[in-house]
Amino acid sequence: MKLIKVNMDSKTIAVEDVPQDYVGLGGRGLTSIMINAEVPPKCDPLGPENKLIFAPGLLSGTPMVNTSRISIGAKSPLTGTIKESNAGGTVAAALGHLGITAVVVEGKAADGELSLLRIDQAGEASLVAAQEYKGMRTYAFVEKMLAAYGEKTSILCIGPAGEYQLAAASIQSSDIDGRPCRAAGRGGLGAVMGAKGLKALVIDQGGQSADAIADPATFKEANKVIVKTIKAHPMAGQVMPALGTAGLVAPVNSMGAFPSYNATKGVFEGWEKISGEAMAKLIQERGGNTTHVGCAQCIVHCSNEYVDKNGKYVTSSLEYETIWATGGMTGIDDLDTIAQLDYLCDDIGVDTMSTGVGVAVAMDAGYREFGDRAAAIEMVEEIGKGTEFGKILGNGPAAVGKHFNHDRVAVVKGQSIAAYDPRAMLGNGVTFATSPMGADHTAGNVVGEYLEQKLDPLNAEGQVEASRNLQVGTAAMDCTGLCFMAYVALGTPEAGEALLKAINAKFGTQLGPEDVPAMGIRVLKAEREFNKKAGFTNQDDRLPKFFYEEPLPPHNQVFTISDEELDRTLDF
């Protein structure tokens, strides 16, 4: 249980025991509570006072399956709020194997200076000059790192977008195959990393100093129950390995809730061409992989390897939200173009969702036609080149809207919504409006409640409660390092008990079922407290005006949750 503190002003590194205030925290719980305690809320997100925190989950680095999520937190340059963005890959497990609870990056290097943080097999951390990698895109950079430090190395890095400090810049995470194709995409944390002068974290995977498990036998038994439950679950055990998250394209379109053509329609005419089913068929015909392991210790295998018509790798993993943002929103019904856009965003280091929505806003404003494949690719390439328009697009959809004086921009607190239109899935609208992170599907996604028929997506009744419960549950899950696919599968009482047993067995604690929502609420309270101190009020927890005014076909409804209802969502 140690913190690695890196000061980018003095280029010094300190290793500390985890302070008492943070003991028992991991993942989002640690990043958010630490930021709320230590970062001045009104600070410049790209200035020296902001802190960039990398925290594996509480169970990362243990033998527990599917615990490879890394939480990255800071004050966001995109939203101005507190932000946690988490990603899969291998880095959370690598840090866990070294007994590292968090890496905290403070201060700011002199302009133009670039370093990487190397942590070796013994857990020794050092800053290494990285000037020679300046401007390098992520795929080329990761290749260099693997050549220099060995194949068994986990990398978190930024691309040109992060170095330009663009507000939608991502932090890319290397997968099992060493590709930088996983992303902490939301909130522009890549810009914070760029502002600090940090190109990458380069971490040895061979650490053998993980924190001891207090009761290994009980932990092992709990893991067995969890493995069995995940494998038997219809979503985690069947749909995810076959289609990945792209399996959502069909049901969400069939429910009229797939925001298309910059959220002017709820069904995308070409959705059958870009569905998970169509993608799986195409990948199989071309000899790619529809089932792929992306993250350490994964037994779900929701990833894929998209290949071109010659069978050559294009990108991994092509997922639902990206297919929506770069496909449905832009009117592009061609998977090859969508895959190319996904690759470009990963390589340049920019959020696929903000970028796709930004392209859609530009198209809606008349800059280019909806469905223009070449124009979309050209626009995204401009981010990498750092052109004037590229910088506007790389700063997210709100910046694009401002540039074109176009007010149909689907953002909350500056961050784009995800692939569920608030007018046809009201509860997702509640989450987008009220999440302390800005519009964010990972903060409390209600789509499963609709598909399981627990709730009518078009009826206001019960939406606030559903969003609240999911936001609380998700905030708790984000502390553990578990991925969402595993978390959903663990919804049975037996599996929930096993998960709690595993946490108690690791830490020697006696947490009960009531402690899980309590942790979620504690995290959300800290996040809301930070935002309040930063100047946010209930008035910021609102959707853009057009969601209240423009009916969405085919259901032709507007967003009907009142401001008072929104305000009681997270009023703990």
Add this chain to the structure above:
Amino acid sequence: MRVRVQLYGTLSLRVPGYEHSRGMEIELAEGATIKDLLDHLKISESQGAVVTIGGRIRKAGDKIPDGVHARVFQSVHGG
């Protein structure tokens, strides 16, 4: 009555020779429900099956109108 059915997720693997663009034409008794349709397809709701008709999810007891296009999915919680 006749219903056109399209299968999504891994459900199509259960039907040999299934062609997605065409789907399946199924003959059901007048007044048949969503549950009857799923029984006919040998798919249980516990397997996460969801049926939409006309842009809305239909419950197990809902009656199916003649000549409709039904889509059958597996539940997915998020992407």
